[in-house]
Amino acid sequence: MFEPVSPVRAYERVVEQIEEAVFAGRLKPGSRLPSERDLMTQFGVSRSTVREALRVLQSNGMVQSRAGDPRGPEVLPASPKTLRKSMSRLVRAESMSLAELLQFRMLMEGSAYQLAARLRTDAQLSEMEAALRAMADATGHAAFSDADVAFHDAVARATQNTLIVVCSNVVRGVVLDSIADSLANATDQQALMRAYLKHHSDVLQAIRDRDGSLAAQLARQALYDYYGRHLSAADQNLLATLVTS
Amino acid sequence: MFEPVSPVRAYERVVEQIEEAVFAGRLKPGSRLPSERDLMTQFGVSRSTVREALRVLQSNGMVQSRAGDPRGPEVLPASPKTLRKSMSRLVRAESMSLAELLQFRMLMEGSAYQLAARLRTDAQLSEMEAALRAMADATGHAAFSDADVAFHDAVARATQNTLIVVCSNVVRGVVLDSIADSLANATDQQALMRAYLKHHSDVLQAIRDRDGSLAAQLARQALYDYYGRHLSAADQNLLATLVTS
DNA sequence: CAGTATTTGTCCGTATGTATC
DNA sequence: GGATACATACGGACAAATACT
Numbered sequence: 005m006f007e008p009v010s011p012v013r014a015y016e017r018v019v020e021q022i023e024e025a026v027f028a029g030r031l032k033p034g035s036r037l038p039s040e041r042d043l044m045t046q047f048g049v050s051r052s053t054v055r056e057a058l059r060v061l062q063s064n065g066m067v068q069s070r071a072g073d074p075r076g077p078e079v080l081p082a083s084p085k086t087l088r089k090s091m092s093r094l095v096r097a098e099s100m101s102l103a104e105l106l107q108f109r110m111l112m113e114g115s116a117y118q119l120a121a122r123l124r125t126d127a128q129l130s131e132m133e134a135a136l137r138a139m140a141d142a143t144g145h146a147a148f149s150d151a152d153v154a155f156h157d158a159v160a161r162a163t164q165n166t167l168i169v170v171c172s173n174v175v176r177g178v179v180l181d182s183i184a185d186s187l188a189n190a191t192d193q194q195a196l197m198r199a200y201l202k203h204h205s206d207v208l209q210a211i212r213d214r215d216g217s218l219a220a221q222l223a224r225q226a227l228y229d230y231y232g233r234h235l236s237a238a239d240q241n242l243l244a245t246l247v248t249s
Numbered sequence: 250m251f252e253p254v255s256p257v258r259a260y261e262r263v264v265e266q267i268e269e270a271v272f273a274g275r276l277k278p279g280s281r282l283p284s285e286r287d288l289m290t291q292f293g294v295s296r297s298t299v300r301e302a303l304r305v306l307q308s309n310g311m312v313q314s315r316a317g318d319p320r321g322p323e324v325l326p327a328s329p330k331t332l333r334k335s336m337s338r339l340v341r342a343e344s345m346s347l348a349e350l351l352q353f354r355m356l357m358e359g360s361a362y363q364l365a366a367r368l369r370t371d372a373q374l375s376e377m378e379a380a381l382r383a384m385a386d387a388t389g390h391a392a393f394s395d396a397d398v399a400f401h402d403a404v405a406r407a408t409q410n411t412l413i414v415v416c417s418n419v420v421r422g423v424v425l426d427s428i429a430d431s432l433a434n435a436t437d438q439q440a441l442m443r444a445y446l447k448h449h450s451d452v453l454q455a456i457r458d459r460d461g462s463l464a465a466q467l468a469r470q471a472l473y474d475y476y477g478r479h480l481s482a483a484d485q486n487l488l489a490t491l492v493t494s
Numbered sequence: 495c496a497g498t499a500t501t502t503g504t505c506c507g508t509a510t511g512t513a514t515c
Numbered sequence: 516g517g518a519t520a521c522a523t524a525c526g527g528a529c530a531a532a533t534a535c536t
Contacts, residue, residue: 314502
């Protein structure tokens with residue numbers, strides 16, 4: 005019948021009002037909020053309350069205040085930064101297994117590559133080719149990994165879907181965090197890198213030909229070959245069936 | 250040669266330390282933080298600084314303080330609530346379109362249904378059948394929607410992948426947030442619900458038969474038919490090609 | 495059940511470092 | 516370089532809310 009009520013703090017109402025003004029467009033990105041002292045009088049609350057509200061808004065990536073700036077706190081444009089932060093937090097807290105992460109990444113990147121093969125522009129194709137050359141020219145593992153990130157990022161951007169870009173980015177980062185040391189200490193590192201490079205070259209050709217299904221399958225295969233060794237036999241079998249799906 | 254430095258506020262360092270303790274498992278969900286006065290002395294900062302840090306942690310869903318509780322702020326378990334909040338924010342700020350959201354959901358649920366068709370147990374199949382019956386028996390829109398959620402959740406759980414469960418849940422919630430009013434005010438609501446129910450029945454049969462590809466395609470088709478009307482013609486064309494992929 | 499002690503929520507005042515004009 | 520206004524951080528204070536005895 006009735007809903008339980010929770011007391012609404014003063015700082016929360018300040019947050020709500022400023023949030024609402026931003027969403028309604030009355031406060032555009034780049035514009036400035038009144039100073040903390042002005043906000044005190046406008047909201048009729050103390051300085052501490054205003055500050056707590058500003059800290060919350062800052063933590064959510066909506067405003068940014070700098071000490072001594074007479075123009076007041078800046079209203080920031082919406083960005084997926086906080087989305088990435090909260091997703092990373094969740095992944096870390098849930099302590100998900102590497103198999104789950106890798107499975108998710110195979111599904112996600114498979115879809116991403118399929119879309120990218122259809123929607124990519126010539127300029128984006130050039131970006132991917134440049135990243136692939138950087139991978140081939142890379143001497144150390146760090147440079148190779150950076151170029152790899154650039155390649156995947158170019159593909160994700162080609163999908164023109166913010167969520168795919170962010171999710172791919174986050175999951176890739178978490179996977180790397182989990183087994184970065186294993187990769188760096190691999191005995192047959194050179195052979196792995198060559199095989200990985202070959203995979204990317206094949207994928208790129210599929211994207212060039214706008215063959216989405218092939219690109220998706222090759223992308224899943226590359227992930228499986230590169231990371232699958234770190235899984236149990238049972239998990240390897242499960243993921244192997246995903247490659248050709 | 251040198252990296253640019255940005256001043257690190259006192260409250261941020263407090264946040265970092267508490268966050269790190271939670272991630273490292275030294276602070277488990279349900280346990281209590283020291284009182285604000287104890288935190289003052291432990292961190293060597295003023296009470297305002299401690300409070301700003303606690304507000305940030307509370308905004309991120311990691312702790313919860315209640316006025317007058319001598320046990321101190323409670324450490325909360327990880328929850329996808331903030332993930333959903335930040336994603337909704339991006340949509341409201343119009344830096345992410347409904348088309349992107351729906352596209353992502355079609356990819357995600359397609360993969361989920363494919364996996365679920367392979368991995369589902371008989372018990373999970375029974376859950377889905379029960380949810381489908383609840384949808385058929387539902388009188389109002391609210392009950393119908395609740396049963397729909399239960400159905401999708403049972404499918405997501407059948408994948409045995411936490412990330413898929415969470416992401417599906419979050420994206421579904423954000424989509425509903427965006428167009429809940431449009432759905433509730435639809436003139437041909439009854440017809441929509443009947444068509445939606447028929448789709449689910451077909452999908453369930455595919456899951457029963459362990460036909461992953463068919464289940465995935467039917468799931469994408471259901472989403473397109475149910476939500477596609479809210480998109481522009483160009484976006485509809487793009488998503489239509491996704492259905493049969 | 496009531497009293498008490500503790501904690502949070504909020505306010506005020508002040509000192510200090512900083513960015514802009 | 517100086518003046519001004521700002522954010523940062525500190526300390527003290529009181530009322531409301533909560534838990535425990």
